[in-house]
Amino acid sequence: MSFVQGVGRDGGEGMSFYVDLRRDSRVSLLAGPFATLAEAEAIKDRAYETACAVDPFARFDSYGTCRVDLDRPGVLNRRLGL
Numbered sequence: 532m533s534f535v536q537g538v539g540r541d542g543g544e545g546m547s548f549y550v551d552l553r554r555d556s557r558v559s560l561l562a563g564p565f566a567t568l569a570e571a572e573a574i575k576d577r578a579y580e581t582a583c584a585v586d587p588f589a590r591f592d593s594y595g596t597c598r599v600d601l602d603r604p605g606v607l608n609r610r611l612g613l
Contacts, residue, residue, distance in 0.1 A: 546598050549605055550578040553593040560597075562605040562613060571596040574611065581607050 547564030548571035562578040565571045575596060582589040585607070605613070 546600055547602055548596055548598050549601075550575045551595055551597045552582055552589065553595070558597075560599070560601075560603075560605045561594075561607045562611055563608075564602055564605075568596060568598070574613075577611060578605075578607055581610050585610070 547566070548568050549560040549563030549565070550571055552559045552561050561582055562574050563571060565574075575594060579589075579594050582592075582594075605611075
């Protein structure tokens, strides 16, 4: 799986956008998949707050959006009502 930051606004064939959390060398897909970058960006703050409620140390992690060739639910989708 390859992570592409800030490339294009549409996912394209087989590509989806996610809100991601990065801790050391690990990456977690918190919310998604979304068809567009704008959809992922719109929920990024809620995903951050939810992650911090689940794990207080999440405040020290990096957050952003990514585009990947994957189609599975984000780990916080249920808590976010997605």
